Amino acid sequence: NAGVMQNPRHLVRRRGQEARLRCSPMKGHSHVYWYRQLPEEGLKFMVYLQKENIIDESGMPKERFSAEFPKEGPSILRIQQVVRGDSAAYFCASSPSQTGALRDEQYFGPGTRLTVT
Amino acid sequence: AQSVTQLGSHVSVSEGALVLLRCNYSSSVPPYLFWYVQYPNQGLQLLLKYTTGATLVKGINGFEAEFKKSETSFHLTKPSAHMSDAAEYFCAVSYTGTASKLTFGTGTRLQVTL
Numbered sequence: 001n002a003g004v005m006q007n008p009r010h011l012v013r014r015r016g017q018e019a020r021l022r023c024s025p026m027k028g029h030s031h032v033y034w035y036r037q038l039p040e041e042g043l044k045f046m047v048y049l050q051k052e053n054i055i056d057e058s059g060m061p062k063e064r065f066s067a068e069f070p071k072e073g074p075s076i077l078r079i080q081q082v083v084r085g086d087s088a089a090y091f092c093a094s095s096p097s098q099t100g101a102l103r104d105e106q107y108f109g110p111g112t113r114l115t116v117t
Numbered sequence: 118a119q120s121v122t123q124l125g126s127h128v129s130v131s132e133g134a135l136v137l138l139r140c141n142y143s144s145s146v147p148p149y150l151f152w153y154v155q156y157p158n159q160g161l162q163l164l165l166k167y168t169t170g171a172t173l174v175k176g177i178n179g180f181e182a183e184f185k186k187s188e189t190s191f192h193l194t195k196p197s198a199h200m201s202d203a204a205e206y207f208c209a210v211s212y213t214g215t216a217s218k219l220t221f222g223t224g225t226r227l228q229v230t231l
Contacts, residue, residue, distance in 0.1 A: 004160070033218060042207055042221035043161070056218060091160055093219075106219060108153075108160040 002027065004094050004109035005074075012115045013082050021077040021112045025094030032075040033106060034067060037089040049075060082116045089113045119144040119212050123222035131230050136180075136195040138225045140208030143189065150191040151209040151219065152182055161207065167191065178202070203229045 005024040013019050025032050030051050035043040048056040049069035060067065064082075069075040079086055090113075093106035124139040142148055149168050153161040165176025172184040182193045191208060205226050209219040 006160075035219075035221075042223040043209075043219075045218040045220065048218055059218070093161075105163060105166065108162070110160040113158075 004092055004107050006090075006092050006109035006112050008112060009110060010113050010115070012117060014117050015083055016081050019079040019082050019086070019114055021079075021090050021092075021114070023075040023077070023092030023094075023109060025075070025092075026107055029094035029096050029107070031095040032069050033093040033095075034075075034077050035091045035093065037091060037111070039088070043091060046077075079114075082114075084116045087114055087116045119148070119210050119220050121208050121210050121220055121222035123206075123208050123225050125225055126223065127226045127228065129228040129230060130198045132200055133197050136193070136198045136202065136227065138193040138206050138208075138227065140182075140191045140193065140222060141189055142191060142208075142210045144210060144212050146212050149211040150182075150184060151211070152176065152180070152191075152193050153207045153209060153221075155205045155207065155224075157204075164193070164206075198227075198229045200229050200231075203227055 004026055007022050032049045034046040036046055037043045045059040047060050047067045052071050064080045066078045089111045091111045092109045095106045120143045122141045130136055151166045152164040154164050155161050164180050165174045165182055167174050167184045175181045180195045182191050184191050205224045207224045208222040211217050211219050
């Protein structure tokens with residue numbers, strides 16, 4: 001069973017460009033979470049999605065950031081007009097759809113390291 | 118609001134010595150508690166979790182943690198450190214039983230010396 005997949009692993013963008021980060025959850029998982037890790041800091045929650053729905057976006061910056069999880073295909077985190085402060089590691093996690101203890105466990109991908117020059 | 122405090126951003130132990138990484142949480146409702154490990158340039162791997170039931174939780178790689186409600190703590194321990202344990206460790210809390218966001222501490226970098 002393949003784990004959570006993220007691509008690209010490394011992404012370099014110039015200020016003002018757009019960044020698109022992709023996340024494919026584990027097979028059978030329908031919950032996706034995005035977290036951001038700034039240098040020397042812990043992970044900060046950004047957004048929680050289920051298929052075609054944003055459940056909690058309380059951690060998303062109000063501007064330039066958006067996320068989606070379509071019925072088909074990976075979840076996308078999109079950052080428009082990137083600035084140097086967006087440089088960070090972005091992690092995706094997924095969890096199962098069934099109820100029970102397993103639903104509390106999030107499985108993390110390897111992350112995308114975004115560098116804005 | 119919930120929060121997690123990890124005391125000590127860097128901890129150094131000798132190989133074979135006891136590992137103790139501290140985590141205290143703040144939550145207005147019963148928490149679900151997690152410890153994750155992160156190796157350089159990799160994602161997070163779950164070490165162990167507490168949801169309900171037994172307060173002493175055993176995880177992978179010989180790690181265990183004890184949930185102490187009276188102290189609002191969930192410290193991570195391992196009796197004997199190994200060089201391969203060198204990594205960053207994150208404590209996290211989720212306050213509902215359903216899939217929800219994790220709130221992470223700032224992490225503790227564990228160094229293991231010969």
